[in-house]
Amino acid sequence: MRRDDPTTASEPPSDRVYDGVGVIARGWLHSNTVVLPGPAPAIIDTGYVTGVEELIDRVEALGGFPIASLATVLLTHVHSDHAGGCAELQRRAPARTWAHPDCAALVRDWDPRRLWLEGMGQRMPRFRIDDALTPGERVTAGGIEWELIDAPGHAVGGLCFYARARKLLISGDALWRDGFGILNIPLEGPETIALTRRTLDVLSTLDVELVIPGHGRPFRDFQAAIARARRRLADYVEAPEQTARRNLRASLAFWLLANPGVPRAALERLLRDAPFPAGPVAPLIAALTSSGVLVERDDRVYPGARLRRLD
Ligand SMILES: [Zn+2]
Ligand SMILES: [Zn+2]
The missing domain is CATH 3.60.15.10 (Ribonuclease Z/Hydroxyacylglutathione hydrolase-like)
Structure with a gap:
């Protein structure tokens, strides 16, 4: 596996x-x-x-x-x-x-x-x-x-x-x-x-x-x-901006774990509506993908390996 x-x-x-x-x-x-x-x-x-x-x-x-x-x-x-x-x-x-x-x-x-x-x-x-x-x-x-x-x-x-x-x-x-x-x-x-x-x-x-x-x-x-x-x-x-980004990542991580395999469009919507300012969505998703927070496949997003660790 x-x-x-x-x-x-x-x-x-x-x-x-x-x-x-x-x-x-x-x-x-x-x-x-x-x-x-x-x-x-x-x-x-x-x-x-x-x-x-x-x-x-x-x-x-x-x-x-x-x-x-x-x-x-x-x-x-x-x-x-x-x-x-x-x-x-x-x-x-x-x-x-x-x-x-x-x-x-x-x-x-x-x-x-x-x-x-x-x-x-x-x-x-x-x-x-x-x-x-x-x-x-x-x-x-x-x-x-x-x-x-x-x-x-x-x-x-x-x-x-x-x-x-x-x-x-x-x-x-x-x-x-x-x-x-x-x-x-x-x-x-x-x-x-x-x-x-x-x-x-x-x-x-x-x-x-x-x-x-x-x-x-x-x-x-x-x-x-x-x-x-x-x-x-x-x-x-x-460092309020850095903290807001970290919180956005944490909220997103939680949401992805609760909704694995959601369409990318739903992820973009969530990021736009998030209580923590997300900034431009496309580069954010690219950064989250490259850091192992999420995985994209067939226009759907899944929790990446980094999210599945226990600590
Ligand atoms: Zn709590
Ligand atoms: Zn908790």
């Missing part, structure tokens, strides 16, 4: 248990899912809507429990790559869904623009939030006590889960090994920068030995990741 064949878009499963916590890592279209077995099994984040069946198989295999016994779905935030599976899971299991109160408000109002669906080419079936996870409080899931850390910036209602006794942080898109999820300043406003800075300040005070991020493999060099995230944040202020 050719490595750059755009039709073989998935990596082999890499589900593993880290420090007693199961992690299903599925690249950038689907957020990581944390699996917490026990008398009341729970998961954190569900991935994108197109991957629910696969998710269920992998949760059952890694967690050793049938999905019908899933008690709780906890969410780091309600972007479609983290909460896209909620509706189907709510049909398949009696699980209650918990998220930050600001996420509960977003879900209740279901404004596709505020949920980053409209304008970003994303899909997420409507679901319900059953209980609020209030920052500063604690919840027990998988037999582990988690402190709920307010982590706005990338996402309204962003939440991190911190197990102090294990020095383990589940960071969602608030902190990755190399940066964090895009800051959608055109939609969320300029205060996004200050919120992100405060979130990084709060996280930096925690004693952390293992981070399970929203995307990419778990990692241990926590303070180095904080430093990289701070530099990425500084780019928003010091």
Whole structure:
């Protein structure tokens, strides 16, 4: 099988248990899912809507429990790559869904623009939030006590889960090994920068030995990741055009992974309507092709090899 064949878009499963916590890592279209077995099994984040069946198989295999016994779905935030599976899971299991109160408000109002669906080419079936996870409080899931850390910036209602006794942080898109999820300043406003800075300040005070991020493999060099995230944040202020291009590439990457094989004309339309300024479309597509982000074949575009790596 050719490595750059755009039709073989998935990596082999890499589900593993880290420090007693199961992690299903599925690249950038689907957020990581944390699996917490026990008398009341729970998961954190569900991935994108197109991957629910696969998710269920992998949760059952890694967690050793049938999905019908899933008690709780906890969410780091309600972007479609983290909460896209909620509706189907709510049909398949009696699980209650918990998220930050600001996420509960977003879900209740279901404004596709505020949920980053409209304008970003994303899909997420409507679901319900059953209980609020209030920052500063604690919840027990998988037999582990988690402190709920307010982590706005990338996402309204962003939440991190911190197990102090294990020095383990589940960071969602608030902190990755190399940066964090895009800051959608055109939609969320300029205060996004200050919120992100405060979130990084709060996280930096925690004693952390293992981070399970929203995307990419778990990692241990926590303070180095904080430093990289701070530099990425500084780019928003010091290099706004470069940052806008990077965000455009990230949004495009996500859209391509969700819609592999779309006609080139649809890609051009998306780029013209993107919330981040795209500039001339033809040279942008040429640059994305040569850097391995996308592959063109028969007037259709597919995610390139670079997008299919896990990290
Ligand atoms: Zn994400
Ligand atoms: Zn996100």
